[in-house]
């Protein structure tokens with residue numbers, strides 16, 4: 001069964017004490033309600049253990065990246081096994097900021113996805129086009145290539161463990177959200193690609209999140225679309241009330 005998920009992506013924000021406070025606030029807000037979606041927070045590596053200690057079962061924990069190597073002499077890297085050992089169960093992979101600023105390629109991401117799965121982590125795999133690709137109409141091809149190159153060598157069983165996040169790069173942190181119809185168009189396209197490759201059941205069961213300037217005021221309209229199964233939330237996840245405003249949009 002397809003799950004609805006609202007996941008926060010804190011990016012490189014908050015110190016550990018600030019992050020623990022924010023996580024505690026989200027956790028406390030969740031205690032009082034029964035959300036119609038799974039709720040996850042994606043936090044910096046440094047925060048994982050401390051945040052895990054202050055959250056309950058209702059709040060999932062994610063890293064924002066992991067290494068493309070299992071272990072060894074890779075100074076400064078953090079492995080999927082290390083992430084899993086903190087109690088985190090998700091990892092955001094292929095975020096456009098990682099692709100753009102840190103040169104992550106389809107091949108690197110394929111290795112990261114494999115290691116995440118081997119270590120029992122659920123990858124939240126991000127895809128999305130830049131403005132130029134939106135404007136010149138190549139965005140379907142771009143998104144297809146991102147999915148095919150990093151994910152379509154997986155078995156159907158492994159593919160079924162992945163969450164996708166469509167994040168048009170022109171909508172990230174810009175305040176310029178894709179319209180609900182634009183999101184639905186791409187989400188339906190992605191689900192169609194999955195159906196062609198893995199069959200209707202796997203496609204139906206895959207959670208596809210939307211990300212890019214999602215906020216309480218536009219979340220409901222986005223989440224009402226049949227193929228939009230939740231959101232990956234950047235800026236609005238840094239305030240417990242606005243994040244919860246998105247969670248309760250379901």
Ligand code: PGA
Pocket residue numbers: 009167171172173174175211212213214232233234235236
């Ligand atoms: P934003 O970021 O909500 O601040 O646009 C979303 C993301 O990058 O995951």
